[in-house]
Amino acid sequence: MIDGVSPVSAIPSSYTHKNVVSRVYDSGVPGQHRVVQDVYVVTIYDAMGRLNTVTTSHRVDFLV
Numbered sequence: 001m002i003d004g005v006s007p008v009s010a011i012p013s014s015y016t017h018k019n020v021v022s023r024v025y026d027s028g029v030p031g032q033h034r035v036v037q038d039v040y041v042v043t044i045y046d047a048m049g050r051l052n053t054v055t056t057s058h059r060v061d062f063l064v
Contacts, residue, residue, distance in 0.1 A: 014045035027063055036061050 018041050025034040037060040044053050 014043060016041060016043045018042075029063075032063050034061070034063055 018039065021038045021040075023036045025036065027034045038057060039060065040055060040057045042053060042055050044051060046052075
C-alpha cells in the first residue's frame with residue numbers, strides 16, 4: 001500500500017506582493033503638482049493543490 005504524502009510546511013499557503021506606481025504631473029497651477037499613485041496588491045494562494053491569484057488595485061490622485 002502507498003502511504004500518503006505529508007504536507008510540506010516550508011512553503012507558505014499564500015503570500016502578498018504590493019506594488020505602487022507613482023507619477024507626478026504639472027497641475028497648471030504655479031507651485032502645485034498632481035501626484036497619481038496606482039496601487040496593485042497581488043495575492044497568490046494554494047487552493048487544493050492549484051495556485052490561484054487575486055489582484056486588487058486602487059488609485060490615489062492628489063495635489064501637492
